[in-house]
Amino acid sequence: MSYTGEVTPGGPTDVRELTRLTITKVAVDEKMSNNCYLLRCRESGAQVLIDAAASPETLLPLIGDGGLDRVVTTHQHWDHHRALADVVRETKAVVVAGEPDADAITEQTGVSVDQRVGDGDTVAVGACDLEVIRITGHTPGSICLLYRDPDGHPHLFTGDSLFPGGVGNTFGDADAFATLIDDVETKLFGALPDDTWFYPGHGNDSQLGVERPHLAEWRERGW
Template identity: 50%
Template sequence: MPGTHHVTRGGAPLTFALSPTVTATKVSVGPGDNNAYLLDGGGPLLLVDAADDAATLLDLLGERPLGTVVTTHRHRDHWQALATLAERADRLVAGRPDAEAVAEGAGVRTPDGVWDGGAVDFGEERLDVVGLVGHTPGSIVLAYRGPEGPTHLFTGDSLFPGGPGKTWSPEDFESLMDDLEAKVFNRFADDTVVHPGHGDGTTIGAERPHLQEWRQRGW
């Protein structure tokens, strides 16, 4: 049964409200069914992850101005369309420890590096930045706190329904779990909506009871 904010590769994009002033349009692209999110706060748009289908993303954008493209982490399936979308964008952003790798891989100017305590503005709105070390050295979560309703987190590949993102060593796993607990689960309420880099959405409340289970299984 499809979960929250379900989209399919090659299917229609899904537009939904984050608040009375901001909408998000979600689309699944590329062989990895990557999610890309286009946020509209009334000014130049913000794209979360220029994933592997430039044509679809450009079609989604249309003639509207693109202010910022944020890359949630350095893995190539999340930036394969970045070189094309960068030509339309005023600003590129990535987690500070991943910014040079994104620039080198995608062949673009070095994104502005952001980390804990930083923010990314779009129009009159803003996304707060949370840095998580583990899936990559510089993965980031973007937190939108609107004037009404729940907070929304764009988590890249660091948090999914059912667990954290993939890691490649016990040390990376512990780092990611520690950061998720301290910076996400201890900070955001249960009604906070999670929008991951692949697949359907979830909430912090739905995932919170499983933290110890994730630690015990080791992934």
């Protein structure tokens, strides 16, 4: 079966096999339906988890006996790190988060952030690298993670900064929305090609080319 990115809490994972990287997507928590992504380097077997959102009883068996090098939290909101303490306790993984959100994540979870990242930093998945792109607005330190597949198109993990149909919620804060839409337009749409496949923190995936025609509409709509 080909990858679709359509997952539901309690349902099966969806797996995308790239030449050098395997992406496993799983949804957790029926109320919030958060997406978690387990990335595995096919050369070394090294694994990185993006957002230990909830349900360690789902995530830990998915990680399996191969161990976990790092767990990345895309932003400080509570629904994206409820399983962080359990996952780190069991795997001893290095904890990664955006610099401006790191203290809040520690306050909420009791877990220290080992690697505080920002624009231009990289997160290793064995022989593969994820580029960190800071997107301010949904939270001060939200990050996206970009994998430039040398054998295909880019893959972008956007947390809650970008979804099919719009940017993340800024809860009525006009200044935060302006920053968010500017960052998304400049750092993502302005820098990456249309065939970039992106994986959000909730719901289905999309491609930048599908969403690009709606940027002006999103800016006008606000949030």
